[in-house]
Amino acid sequence: MVRMSGAERRELLAAAALRVIGNHGLSQATTRAIVAEAGMSLASFHYAYRSRDELLTEVMQRVVDGEMSAASLSLKPGSDIRNSVLDGMHAFFDYVRADPAHERALQELLQHALVTPGLHHLARAQYESYHRAATKLLASAALAAGVTWRDPLADAARFVVTMTDGITLAWLADGDTAAAQRTIELAATAIARLADPVPAEPVLAGPAPDSSPASSQDRSGCA
Amino acid sequence: MVRMSGAERRELLAAAALRVIGNHGLSQATTRAIVAEAGMSLASFHYAYRSRDELLTEVMQRVVDGEMSAASLSLKPGSDIRNSVLDGMHAFFDYVRADPAHERALQELLQHALVTPGLHHLARAQYESYHRAATKLLASAALAAGVTWRDPLADAARFVVTMTDGITLAWLADGDTAAAQRTIELAATAIARLADPVPAEPVLAGPAPDSSPASSQDRSGCA
DNA sequence: GCCGGATTGGGTCAAGTGTCCCAGACGCTT
DNA sequence: AAGCGTCTGGGACACTTGACCCAATCCGGC
Structure with a gap:
């Protein structure tokens, strides 16, 4: 070779x-x-x-660093916060469906980190990176849509990850794509309802944040 | 012995x-x-x-049958649908926190079923039982609170399980109980918003459905 | 062209695993 | 008390696994 x-x-x-x-x-x-x-x-x-454990630990570290993470949750800047969130969640779900084995691998590694002494911090770090990614996306989406998040951004981000995790698990189990997509609709509505419109005032023009679905960013979805 | x-x-x-x-x-x-x-x-x-595989298959079958399932999502009949859902989700989360190892076991078994030839149906059956339990609880809660669910009950149930799964996974990873409880508040609001009040009319008295937290029913939460 | 570090293929070993076996014990029935 | 089916403890076996080893090869630098 x-x-x-x-x-x-x-x-x-x-x-x-x-x-x-x-x-x-x-x-x-x-x-x-x-x-x-x-x-x-x-x-x-x-x-x-040096060992199999070293490889597994490095795989998990790479997942946490985003090099091998799951789908990035992305948002298309738009005037409507709900459509922005909806588009992003659909893009995320398309990525999950494209490679379900990848999702299962992330789940297995998460469980492994949870029960392996000395590795629990990697499970925590994995979710911290998911929450960070969601936080960034929600901030970008709010700016683009002219809304603010009523709740603390960290809570809204956690809410988003909660839903992408749950959607992924149920779909991996039953493969019901149509049902998952209806859940995404409900989820987008629930997330959008966390937003309040910014009071009308002159909008300062500026470049839209880069949040294309193609970018391989930290995901804010399930493990 | x-x-x-x-x-x-x-x-x-x-x-x-x-x-x-x-x-x-x-x-x-x-x-x-x-x-x-x-x-x-x-x-x-x-x-x-006969074999280790037979034991694991039977464990999964017992989980699906509810004999070894996770926390039952239960609801306290009340006049307010949001408080009913909120109480139920808190009870569910208390159960998860009481025995996180049990939740991890369910996750591991789910992943095992997903990748083992001939066992995928058990993963599907597991979620079907979660969805059934959630469906029953939502129906009971709606009756008690005098509301109807706008969306099909199956979709609302799937939405509930999506959230309990996501809440469980994030908490297992980061152990942030306070954040999980704030997510439960957001989730309860989102679920309650799927309900419409029933038009005022004489209420037909009837026994409240049995949905105590102590009952060991099929869960409608995470794997 | 030579040298030495980097990299490789193939093999080995100890430990652990799932499965199987067997003599013996137990408890119920006759 | 005897017989028989059920259940048990302890051991064995074949296989797999993670880790290690070594002679050989490759390739870049001098």
Whole structure:
């Protein structure tokens, strides 16, 4: 097999690990299964990582850093806050549907972090990054739509992540896309209702925040 | 060790399996770990179950049947639909907080069902039972509060489960009880807003539906 | 062209795992 | 008391796993 640097191999192994976890579960993500998925040998694995635990910890760290996160919740700037949120949640859901194995992998890693001594902070960090991403998007959407959030932004962000998590879990379980989309409608309404219109006044023109669905940002959805 | 019937032993092993899964993850739920938790020997295990897979499948089936489900979402009949929903969600959350390992076990089993050939139907059945329980509770609450649900009951129920799932996941990750309780407030408002008051007319007296928090019913919350 | 660090393929080992087996004990029925 | 079905403790076996090892190869720098 072609030689490559340790850093490159680490990335390929981390990506292979996510695919094996997502398709077969964490139990089946043995070192042999991961190197087979990556097209490598065990020696290369241990050249790149000291242990399987080190690989899993790095995969989780990369998820938290956003390098391997799930769908970004994004919003299209628009005049109507509800449509903005709705568009963003649909884009998020399209991403989930495009790669459900990825979502399952994130869930498995979250559970692993919750029960593994010394790793709980990664579960917390994962949700902090989800909440941060949601906070940014809600701030951008509010600016674009000319609204303010009545509740603290952190609470609204948590509310958004609550819904994207719940929508994802139910859909992974029952595959009912139409029902999930109806839930998204209800969720968008609920989120939009947290907003108040800004009193009418001259709007200061400025560039719209960059929040395209294509950007690979921290997600504010489910694990 | 005291002798007992096969049926009794099956129940004890299933309960022990849930505890091991919740505390250490599915990977660590080996036959030896489970019998140690149950205070039995391997021979007793294999007297009760043909294999580890059979035990796990039965545990999941029992979860679906509600025998080992999570917190029941319950509602206190009241005049105000929002307070009814709020009370119920608080009761649900209290139950989650009382035994987070149980919630983690349900999550692990759900993920296992999602990736294991032949078991996906159990994941679907699990959510169907959650949705059924939520549907029943929403119907009872509406009757008690003198409201109707604008949207189809199935959609409202799915919305409820979406929120209880999301609230549970975020709390398991970051342990922020106060934030979770603020999310519950927002969720209760969002759910209550799906209701319309029934037009004023003589109310036909009838027994209030049994929906006490103590009853061990199918949950309508997270996996 | 040589050298040395980087990287590799293939193998090995100890530990753990799921499953199976068996002699023995227990308890109920006759 | 005997017989028989049920249940048990302890052990064994084949397989898998994570980690480690080593000779060999590759490739960049000098």
